[in-house]
Amino acid sequence: MRHSTRIAVGPVQFRIGSDWAEPIAALEHLYAGYPQDDTRPAEATVRLFAARPWRRWLRPSVHIGGDFVVPDALPLPLSMGLLAAEMGMNLQVALGWRRHMLLHASAVAQGGRALIMSGESGSGKSTLAALLGEKEGGGDWRLMGDEFTLIDPAGGDAFAFPRAVSLKNEAIAEVAARVDPSRLGPLLAATPKGDIRHLIPRADAIAAMHEPARPALLLFPRFGGEVAVEPMGEGEAFVRLTEASTNYVALGEAGFAALTRLVRETPAFTISYPDSAAGIALVEQIWAEAAK
Amino acid sequence: MADRTYRAAPADALRVEPLGELTAIFDRRSMQTHLVVSPMPEILDAMGAEACNATGLAARLAAAFDLDATEDAQPILAERLRELAAMGLVERA
Numbered sequence: 001m002r003h004s005t006r007i008a009v010g011p012v013q014f015r016i017g018s019d020w021a022e023p024i025a026a027l028e029h030l031y032a033g034y035p036q037d038d039t040r041p042a043e044a045t046v047r048l049f050a051a052r053p054w055r056r057w058l059r060p061s062v063h064i065g066g067d068f069v070v071p072d073a074l075p076l077p078l079s080m081g082l083l084a085a086e087m088g089m090n091l092q093v094a095l096g097w098r099r100h101m102l103l104h105a106s107a108v109a110q111g112g113r114a115l116i117m118s119g120e121s122g123s124g125k126s127t128l129a130a131l132l133g134e135k136e137g138g139g140d141w142r143l144m145g146d147e148f149t150l151i152d153p154a155g156g157d158a159f160a161f162p163r164a165v166s167l168k169n170e171a172i173a174e175v176a177a178r179v180d181p182s183r184l185g186p187l188l189a190a191t192p193k194g195d196i197r198h199l200i201p202r203a204d205a206i207a208a209m210h211e212p213a214r215p216a217l218l219l220f221p222r223f224g225g226e227v228a229v230e231p232m233g234e235g236e237a238f239v240r241l242t243e244a245s246t247n248y249v250a251l252g253e254a255g256f257a258a259l260t261r262l263v264r265e266t267p268a269f270t271i272s273y274p275d276s277a278a279g280i281a282l283v284e285q286i287w288a289e290a291a292k
Numbered sequence: 293m294a295d296r297t298y299r300a301a302p303a304d305a306l307r308v309e310p311l312g313e314l315t316a317i318f319d320r321r322s323m324q325t326h327l328v329v330s331p332m333p334e335i336l337d338a339m340g341a342e343a344c345n346a347t348g349l350a351a352r353l354a355a356a357f358d359l360d361a362t363e364d365a366q367p368i369l370a371e372r373l374r375e376l377a378a379m380g381l382v383e384r385a
Contacts, residue, residue, distance in 0.1 A: 235314025239327065249323070253307065256318040256325055260309040 006038055007031045007089075010150065010161040010209050011099065014089055015042035019049050023081030030082075030164040030185050030198055033206055044096055046088035048081060082198070083191050086166060093148060093161070094246035100150035100159060101251055101258045104244045107144035107158055108132045113216035114158040115141075115287060116149050116266075118244045121193075124223035127171040128279050130199060134178050135280070143205040144213065153254040156261050157212035165199040172197045174276060217291040218268035219283065225272040227282055232268040267292060295346050295366070298373050298382040300339035306381070308333060319380060326379050335372055336381060343385035346370035 003024040004017040009031075018024050094102065105118035106129035115132075117125040126146040133143030144160035151158055164185065167175050172195060176184060185198035218237060232240075241259055242248050248255045267290050273279035307318040315333045317326040331353075338352040346369040353369075354360065376382040 233313060234311035235316075235327070238311050238314070238316055242325065252323050253318055253320060256307065256309075256316070260311060260316060263311060 005031075006036070006042065008035055008037060008040070009089075009163045010145070010159055012044055012093055012097065012161070013037070013040045013042050014044050014046060014092070016046045016085055016089070017048070018081065018085070020081060023048055023085050026082040026185065027085055030200055033200065033203055035206075044089070044092035046085060046092055048084055048088065080188060080191055082185065083188055083193070083196060086163070086198075089163065090147060097150075097247060098250060101153055101245055101255050102247045103149045103151060103241060104147070104246060105149045106146045107149040107160070107213075108141040109144050109158075109160075109211075109213035110141050110287075112211075112213055113291065114144060114149075114213035115217045115219065115283070115291065116158060116215055117219045117221055117283075118241065119221050122223060123221045124273070124276070124279060125221055126165065126168070127174065127276060128221060128283060130165045130167065130171070130175055131178075131276055131280055132283065133165075133202060133205060134175065142208055143201045144209075151215070151258050151262060152212065153251065153258040155212075156215065156258065156265070158215050159212055160205075160209045162201045162205050162209050165201060167197045167199055169194045171276075175199055214292075215262055215266045217287055218263075218266045219286065220268070220270045221279065221283075222270065222272045223279070225274065227274065227278055228270075228272040229282065229286060230270045232270055234263045234268075237263040237266075237268040265292065295370060296373070297343050297345045297385040298339070298377060299343040299385040300336050300341070300382050301380075303341070306336070308336070317381065322380055324380070326381065331372065332376065332381075335369070335376065339382065346373060349373070 002019055003021050004015060005024050005028055007014045007016065007027065016027060103118060105116050106125040107114050107116045108129050117128060119125045129143055129146050132141040135141060143162055145162050146165040147163065148161040149158055150161055179199065183200040188196040220232065220240060238259055269286060271282055273282050305319060305321050309316045314327050314329060317328060334353065335349065338349060338356055346366045349369050350365040373382060
């Protein structure tokens with residue numbers, strides 16, 4: 001790889017290599033405020049490589065590679081190099097990480113206690129976490145991550161994975177209105193996932209990224225419809241979280257023990273909300289009333 | 293249909309965790325997680341280490357739960373035993 005960089009997000013040290021300079025420069029901008037420790041060995045490797053050597057010059061197209069490769073991963077045009085790097089980082093963590101149970105969930109923390117939100121793409125879990133993490137005055141939330149939450153199988157604590165937040169479509173304007181423009185990456189328009197713009201988490205969230213938080217509330221948000229809250233039983237929460245975990249099966253009994261403990265010790269609810277403001281208000285109300 | 297005899301998985305092979313209405317069972321031999329509802333956990337409990345058929349199981353459950361043993365329990369339990377066998381949680385003795 002002609003260009004490369006190292007990025008530490010939570011406990012994961014990435015090495016990212018690219019045939020082109022642009023994606024590396026974009027990553028170095030987004031992750032400039034993250035702690036650097038180049039002496040640590042890399043735990044996950046992402047390579048952005050040219051499909052054919054000559055394509056680098058003729059019709060540049062980024063392929064994602066690394067320790068694990070999805071055979072049908074879409075080649076993305078070079079302008080999407082940043083998105084390709086993000087997808088590659090997610091992929092390596094989702095498939096390769098074994099030290100924690102990995103939940104496809106966003107999380108924010110307050111006073112050492114974590115609110116974990118799990119849901120499909122489009123549920124609003126990323127936007128809710130990003131907005132809570134930017135909330136001024138009232139709340140004092142620390143963004144732990146918009147995509148993955150790590151659970152320590154031994155102790156049950158949640159650990160942060162605060163990669164740059166991937167804002168999509170309507171969420172871009174909503175968040176851009178509240179933050180300093182220097183914390184936003186370039187607009188990636190019309191990607192296979194829609195419009196995307198990255199948000200650099202607040203400096204205090206990055207500085208605290210190694211601090212564990214005790215899971216205190218599990219929410220399964222659904223964007224759209226009237227405001228509604230339904231308590232979720234332990235069994236259903238267990239099933240939903242096995243589906244949301246990328247490495248549950250690989251962890252074997254340790255994953256089973258971690259997940260049964262999490263759903264037993266943490267109150268869980270599904271929530272519906274029509275817009276972000278209603279969602280934030282609902283989340284804070286449930287946190288005040290039901291969080292452990 | 294013949295009343296087949298089954299043996300439950302050895303106690304140390306399974307990790308059984310009740311989660312409200314569901315019970316999660318981790319099978320250490322296959323590394324698989326099974327989610328079951330009543331009466332599966334009760335059946336596994338009642339079988340213990342001894343092999344038994346549906347008739348014997350009906351008697352054990354009747355004794356354990358203070359029920360009257362009835363004839364129509366036998367075909368239902370035979371079906372549940374076949375399902376547990378398909379999951380690998382009991383096997384033909």
